[in-house]
Amino acid sequence: MAILVxxxxxxxxxxxxxxxxxxxxxxxxxxxxxxxxxxxxxxxLGAYLGFTAVAVSGWFWLSLVVVPPLVGVVGALLEASTxxxxxxxxxxxxxxxxxxxxLILEESVRVIYGPTAKGxxxxxxxxxxxxxxxxFYPRYRLFLVVLGIVVGLGVWLFLQRTRTGLVIxxxxxxxxxxxxxxxxxxxxxxxxxxAACALAGLGGVAAGPMTTAYxxxxxxxxxxxxxxxxxxxxxxxxxxxxxxLIVGAAQTWGAFYxxxxxxxxxxxxxxxxxxxxxxxxxxxxx
Amino acid sequence: MRRRDFLKTAVAGGIGASLSGAxxxxxxxxxxxxxxxxxVLSGGNAQYGIxxxxxxxxxxxxxxxxxxxxxxxxxxxYEDTGSDPATAVRKAQKLVEKDGVKFLTGTxxxxxxxxxxxxxxxxxxxxxxxxxxxxxxxxxxxxRYFFRVNTSGPMGARAVSLYLAEAPMKRFFGLGSDxxxxxxxxxxxxxxxxxxxxxxxGKDYPPVGTxxxxxxxxxxxQSKAEACYMALPGQDATIFFKQAFQFGLTRExxxxxxxxxxxxxxxxxxxxxxxxxxxxxxxxxxxxKNRDFVKRFHAMHGVYPDMFDGETYxxxxxxxxxxxxxxxxxxxxxxxxxxxxxxxxxxEGPFFMRKCDHQAVQPGFVVEAVxxxxxxxxxxxxxxxxxxxxxxxxxxxxxxx
Amino acid sequence: xxRTRVLALAALVTLAVxxxxxxxxxxxxxxxxxxxxxxAMSLDLIMGYTGMVSFGxxxxxxxxxxxxxxxxxxxxxxxxxxxxxxxxxxxxxxLPVGWFSTRATGIYFAMLTLAxxxxxxxxxYKWRDLTGGSDGIAGVPKTTLFWGGPSLASPRxxxxxxxxxxxxxxxACCALVRSPxxxxxQAIRENERRFTSLGRDPxxxxxxxxxxxxxxxxxxxxxxxxxxxxxxxxxMFWLFSGQGLMMVIMGGIGxxxxxxxxxxxxxxxxxxxxxxxxxxxxxTGALFVLMVIFLPGGLVGTARRLAGRG
Numbered sequence: 001m002a003i004l005v006x007x008x009x010x011x012x013x014x015x016x017x018x019x020x021x022x023x024x025x026x027x028x029x030x031x032x033x034x035x036x037x038x039x040x041x042x043x044x045l046g047a048y049l050g051f052t053a054v055a056v057s058g059w060f061w062l063s064l065v066v067v068p069p070l071v072g073v074v075g076a077l078l079e080a081s082t083x084x085x086x087x088x089x090x091x092x093x094x095x096x097x098x099x100x101x102x103l104i105l106e107e108s109v110r111v112i113y114g115p116t117a118k119g120x121x122x123x124x125x126x127x128x129x130x131x132x133x134x135x136f137y138p139r140y141r142l143f144l145v146v147l148g149i150v151v152g153l154g155v156w157l158f159l160q161r162t163r164t165g166l167v168i169x170x171x172x173x174x175x176x177x178x179x180x181x182x183x184x185x186x187x188x189x190x191x192x193x194x195a196a197c198a199l200a201g202l203g204g205v206a207a208g209p210m211t212t213a214y215x216x217x218x219x220x221x222x223x224x225x226x227x228x229x230x231x232x233x234x235x236x237x238x239x240x241x242x243x244x245l246i247v248g249a250a251q252t253w254g255a256f257y258x259x260x261x262x263x264x265x266x267x268x269x270x271x272x273x274x275x276x277x278x279x280x281x282x283x284x285x286x
Numbered sequence: 287m288r289r290r291d292f293l294k295t296a297v298a299g300g301i302g303a304s305l306s307g308a309x310x311x312x313x314x315x316x317x318x319x320x321x322x323x324x325x326v327l328s329g330g331n332a333q334y335g336i337x338x339x340x341x342x343x344x345x346x347x348x349x350x351x352x353x354x355x356x357x358x359x360x361x362x363x364y365e366d367t368g369s370d371p372a373t374a375v376r377k378a379q380k381l382v383e384k385d386g387v388k389f390l391t392g393t394x395x396x397x398x399x400x401x402x403x404x405x406x407x408x409x410x411x412x413x414x415x416x417x418x419x420x421x422x423x424x425x426x427x428x429x430r431y432f433f434r435v436n437t438s439g440p441m442g443a444r445a446v447s448l449y450l451a452e453a454p455m456k457r458f459f460g461l462g463s464d465x466x467x468x469x470x471x472x473x474x475x476x477x478x479x480x481x482x483x484x485x486x487x488g489k490d491y492p493p494v495g496t497x498x499x500x501x502x503x504x505x506x507x508q509s510k511a512e513a514c515y516m517a518l519p520g521q522d523a524t525i526f527f528k529q530a531f532q533f534g535l536t537r538e539x540x541x542x543x544x545x546x547x548x549x550x551x552x553x554x555x556x557x558x559x560x561x562x563x564x565x566x567x568x569x570x571x572x573x574x575k576n577r578d579f580v581k582r583f584h585a586m587h588g589v590y591p592d593m594f595d596g597e598t599y600x601x602x603x604x605x606x607x608x609x610x611x612x613x614x615x616x617x618x619x620x621x622x623x624x625x626x627x628x629x630x631x632x633x634e635g636p637f638f639m640r641k642c643d644h645q646a647v648q649p650g651f652v653v654e655a656v657x658x659x660x661x662x663x664x665x666x667x668x669x670x671x672x673x674x675x676x677x678x679x680x681x682x683x684x685x686x687x
Numbered sequence: 688x689x690r691t692r693v694l695a696l697a698a699l700v701t702l703a704v705x706x707x708x709x710x711x712x713x714x715x716x717x718x719x720x721x722x723x724x725x726x727a728m729s730l731d732l733i734m735g736y737t738g739m740v741s742f743g744x745x746x747x748x749x750x751x752x753x754x755x756x757x758x759x760x761x762x763x764x765x766x767x768x769x770x771x772x773x774x775x776x777x778x779x780x781x782l783p784v785g786w787f788s789t790r791a792t793g794i795y796f797a798m799l800t801l802a803x804x805x806x807x808x809x810x811x812y813k814w815r816d817l818t819g820g821s822d823g824i825a826g827v828p829k830t831t832l833f834w835g836g837p838s839l840a841s842p843r844x845x846x847x848x849x850x851x852x853x854x855x856x857x858x859a860c861c862a863l864v865r866s867p868x869x870x871x872x873q874a875i876r877e878n879e880r881r882f883t884s885l886g887r888d889p890x891x892x893x894x895x896x897x898x899x900x901x902x903x904x905x906x907x908x909x910x911x912x913x914x915x916x917x918x919x920x921x922x923m924f925w926l927f928s929g930q931g932l933m934m935v936i937m938g939g940i941g942x943x944x945x946x947x948x949x950x951x952x953x954x955x956x957x958x959x960x961x962x963x964x965x966x967x968x969x970x971t972g973a974l975f976v977l978m979v980i981f982l983p984g985g986l987v988g989t990a991r992r993l994a995g996r997g
Contacts, residue, residue, distance in 0.1 A: 108969060
């Protein structure tokens, strides 16, 4: 029983982390129709800046609040200076431009921080373990579950219930019409891209205490994020949640019960889902 | 002749990193002895290539200050392979055919080393391994132009097995990354520890690049193992140590690793105190020669030497000695002949280059990660030293007598 | 003679003469560039002419490399036999993969190709007895041109084999895209819905071109293995697929010869930059961003535009 509870929590914690990373990616695709390959690097940037923030101030909670907007600003600046010129082109161009940005950012992080991984400790409140159903479970992972839910709700509420959210959704549905109706489409795009990067950065800050901040963590997570988003359906927050849960469970339980398949189980699940629903679970037919 | 300029940067505060600078060599550098390094300087494995480079920089500075080898300065040419064997071969070929290099070293991945080593008979250059642990390099895939100065993977597993055979623990779990080195290491350990009448209660192979070891930690707990033998590469090990600590695994299970690196200890911190394992080179070896090396290394680079810093330095020093003795750096065949069956007093102890497979027979160490107030991070305390003959496998094999 | 013909002739002559003009090392780089050029060109067939972006094209290069490596190491056959084996293996695997993947379009298609490619990568990585696992297969020999024929061990001889394969492949692909089949592909790329509404099913076309592209990628891989002497899983990894996409865009999407040029430029830039600085990734990335923004037609596409062609 303890094992089952532990496995369930493992899947949820991993799903929480995956959700934080993928929700931004899904939004950028759904709203901007851009496949942002650099998304993983913003995640990494968040982790490294989180390390610095904790090292300088000693406050993890502070870094959780301060770092994501910083990452968001970096993302917004990059979007405004590069991506915004090529929105009319076929999506492959945007994908490759973000690929180029990813190279630049990744190496820049290495120049600044060096090649050694940076360890970050969870804040005292989240250290240690809690006893649940006969097993000791790390507090920090429970925090990830909660954080994922909170962020998901927050983003959903923002998009559905606020005026800015309404404008964003309008631009997503029909940018020309929204433009005619007075929305500043360019600014909306920059805002969304920046927000998505901020979310990725948040994921990075949250991941730091669990995985350390290390080079290559962006590349390591980007494919997972893509799979989550594709399973869930591009542009859907609920889809990202569903996708995160599915991938989190597949990876965790796959590793435990079917160890030889650990490398491919995520792809197998995605393949099966796409056979039955080629646009993802909550996606829209193109 | 190719020169590289590097930026020298120092950043204050919590952000710390510095890039070493190499300065243009003076015009007297005629007819240098060139050593080429097709190594990894970017991406995830860069920390290993940088170790090789640091050792070269220290060695180069010192030897050239003494007039070089045979009166010729030593010149190092670094190329970045980005952890890709195809690039490694391309860069190695460039070093050999364009730069006229006769000695290659610094290969990081075993797949890179295997690919480059296979070309050495065609190019007639020596590949000196100071990092690669794959057993096959001196067994199945061996050729005359390949020399391994470092402790190999099987040797590391051997040292650990010898130590644990005497230890009170009886039930072991084997956790190896799912690729050649990880699997071979667990297999080697498993064979040896079973021969010592102990039990392997479970094995698991997480994919390379795993960032969440929760399931594996759960399995280890479930198996009721007393100790877990790990063969995980640098970053994966770092993540595992951190998460094992968070799950409280380290309280119940003793962690034992084939390679205990300073890189891990710096990134993980106290959470891995008490971990034991083998190491390719511990900087805590207490001999006058090593203490002096550590001091000079720290003076130049500001950090303590990690495994491959030491191994690479030893390789360079030995190669220099061989070249000095044989009187030529251009006749590769003569250098090979002279290197075979030669001895060398290294930082870690006595080395002997076996003729049959060019594996350097050298002492094996088992160390423990301990806290020491004199150092900013955990250090490897030596628990046991084994003489070379006990830890080196039979010629051209990965098995032990 | 039309301008294209003149250029083509000039290129052929240059390729034929270069081995005597270049140093040994430079010739080997050129051979390398041609191999990757062939890979990029094969990707252009599906990307530029059919509008299908694949994230998993590297898998077919890899299959070609492994197939060729195994034939050469275990059976010692002449190189063309190995080339055939590699190309056919790639094509054979592409058939079921393409069948499944072409059920989806756009990003979903791309992700399916990625999934299959990663699956193949995993097989190569884990099937140690056959593929050498993560260590790969080293020591692949360059054998002969045909049974009892001349050895291909010299750099010049192998260069001519590679150059011949690339030129012939280019000619074949050009013929393909000009044929009715090729025109159908371009119609699909322009507007798939209209194609369907005209009563034609795009799927068989997509499947066939997917397999053909895989065969040429496999040929490139099959040349790679004896040339570099090894095959390893890295050549099947998605990062290499991504680099292929970059080569196509850099050279000029939908021009066939553009991607060949793109591959050469891409690799040369990395070679040169990485010899000058550790931080070559920053410059490569920046160059790439600039190219995507300012030269969307790629090098060849822009050159053609400047030369006044449509």
